[in-house]
Amino acid sequence: MQLLLAPMEGLLDFALRDTLTRVEAGQGAGAAGGGAAHVHPSGIDRCVSEFIRITDTLLPARAFIRTMPELRTGGRTLTGVPVRGQLLGSDPTLLAENASRLAELGSHGVDLNFGCPAKVVNRHGGGSALLDDPELIHRIVSAVRRAVPAAVPVSAKMRLGFNDDHRAEDCALAIEAGGASEIVVHARTKAHGYRPPAYWERIADLRAEVKLPLVANGEIWTVDDARRAQAASGCSSLMLGRGMVADPGLALAIRAALPEPAAPIPVEPICERNSPSALVGYGLSATQPAAIEGRAGSATAFTGQLGTHLPPHLPWAHIHPLLGSFWALVGQRVERRHRAGRLKQWLNLLRRRYPEAQVAFDELRTTNDADDLGAWLLRGRG
Ligand SMILES: Cc1cc2nc3c(=O)[nH]c(=O)nc-3n(C[C@H](O)[C@H](O)[C@H](O)COP(=O)(O)O)c2cc1C
Numbered sequence: 001m002q003l004l005l006a007p008m009e010g011l012l013d014f015a016l017r018d019t020l021t022r023v024e025a026g027q028g029a030g031a032a033g034g035g036a037a038h039v040h041p042s043g044i045d046r047c048v049s050e051f052i053r054i055t056d057t058l059l060p061a062r063a064f065i066r067t068m069p070e071l072r073t074g075g076r077t078l079t080g081v082p083v084r085g086q087l088l089g090s091d092p093t094l095l096a097e098n099a100s101r102l103a104e105l106g107s108h109g110v111d112l113n114f115g116c117p118a119k120v121v122n123r124h125g126g127g128s129a130l131l132d133d134p135e136l137i138h139r140i141v142s143a144v145r146r147a148v149p150a151a152v153p154v155s156a157k158m159r160l161g162f163n164d165d166h167r168a169e170d171c172a173l174a175i176e177a178g179g180a181s182e183i184v185v186h187a188r189t190k191a192h193g194y195r196p197p198a199y200w201e202r203i204a205d206l207r208a209e210v211k212l213p214l215v216a217n218g219e220i221w222t223v224d225d226a227r228r229a230q231a232a233s234g235c236s237s238l239m240l241g242r243g244m245v246a247d248p249g250l251a252l253a254i255r256a257a258l259p260e261p262a263a264p265i266p267v268e269p270i271c272e273r274n275s276p277s278a279l280v281g282y283g284l285s286a287t288q289p290a291a292i293e294g295r296a297g298s299a300t301a302f303t304g305q306l307g308t309h310l311p312p313h314l315p316w317a318h319i320h321p322l323l324g325s326f327w328a329l330v331g332q333r334v335e336r337r338h339r340a341g342r343l344k345q346w347l348n349l350l351r352r353r354y355p356e357a358q359v360a361f362d363e364l365r366t367t368n369d370a371d372d373l374g375a376w377l378l379r380g381r382g
Pocket of ligand 1: 006007008009010011049050051086113115116157186217218219220239240241242243
């Protein structure tokens with residue numbers, strides 16, 4: 001089982017990648033978390049950077065390093081988790097040139113974004129818009145694969161489709177034929193936005209068509225979600241996004257509760273592909289703001305249901321120091337006027353699990369001054 005940390009533009013940046021990969025078993029997340037020697041103490045095997053948008057030029061090294069400062073430290077987080085840079089664009093030649101540079105800079109592979117729902121990106125034919133054009137997807141993956149050394153993995157992250165999922169198999173096959181070595185499937189269409197549920201059972205359909213390792217993604221907030229995602233998709237490997245930001249002990253808890261399966265999980269049909277249950281919500285327009293991922297207009301646009309109050313896997317006493325180290329990194333890397341927003345975004349997700357984060361969020365809601373937030377952290381009121 002591989003557990004990957006999702007790319008999340010504007011949220012899961014260098015500072016939060018660093019922070020979430022500092023979590024360790026023994027901090028309350030479950031002793032089995034650190035069991036296998038090859039598993040990183042945080043339970044995370046690999047991170048993916050936020051997307052680096054490729055429009056019309058070969059980017060200079062500093063542009064890659066801005067999004068992925070880990071390139072300065074061997075392509076790894078400070079605690080040693082490999083990070084794979086993600087590219088977003090629609091021009092095969094330009095993507096290939098930039099992928100080559102990214103690989104030279106030391107990225108642990110190149111990931112290609114075929115899922116971004118942002119209007120501005122889709123208007124230019126990138127992100128999830130490519131899911132209507134499997135032939136172009138194939139050309140992009142092939143060009144990138146040819147451009148980077150054989151030892152550098154090329155992977156892709158896709159949604160199930162743009163308006164509907166009828167070309168999901170074609171897209172997965174195009175990615176495989178292009179020479180990628182892994183596909184992460186965010187089990188929703190662009191039209192679904194971030195509206196639950198995630199259609200994990202559709203990943204099982206893709207597994208029946210392609211031989212590549214697939215990784216299931218979407219709506220994994222709890223150990224039970226992870227178990228159900230594995231069963232429905234047939235994938236043992238999972239990518240965790242908002243669930244890990246809301247509950248930083250989630251990866252370790254999943255490892256503790258779901259030991260490595262001895263053999264690939266057999267796929268059991270959950271429902272017929274075209275049954276009403278599989279199609280619930282398909283074709284509906286997104287209710288989420290169509291702002292660029294990570295710059296969504298409202299604080300709750302992608303936080304999911306609040307108020308579930310499931311117990312977190314780490315006590316708040318362990319989260320507070322993480323907030324401190326996160327804040328220190330934000331102070332080094334983020335423009336002053338955006339710093340308060342970064343902390344509030346994380347608190348916004350943490351409050352799904354932690355009443356203390358809810359209190360902090362309410363207290364800090366109207367504060368935009370970095371000094372005030374720093375003072376609040378120092379007072380230890382988190
Ligand atoms: C704020 C935000 C930013 C995101 N940015 C990216 C991105 O840069 N690249 C990408 O492939 N997916 C991006 N995604 C999608 C996530 O990687 C993931 O597929 C999605 O959140 C579903 O997983 P989750 O339910 O575990 O959060 C983003 C999602 C959110 C909410």
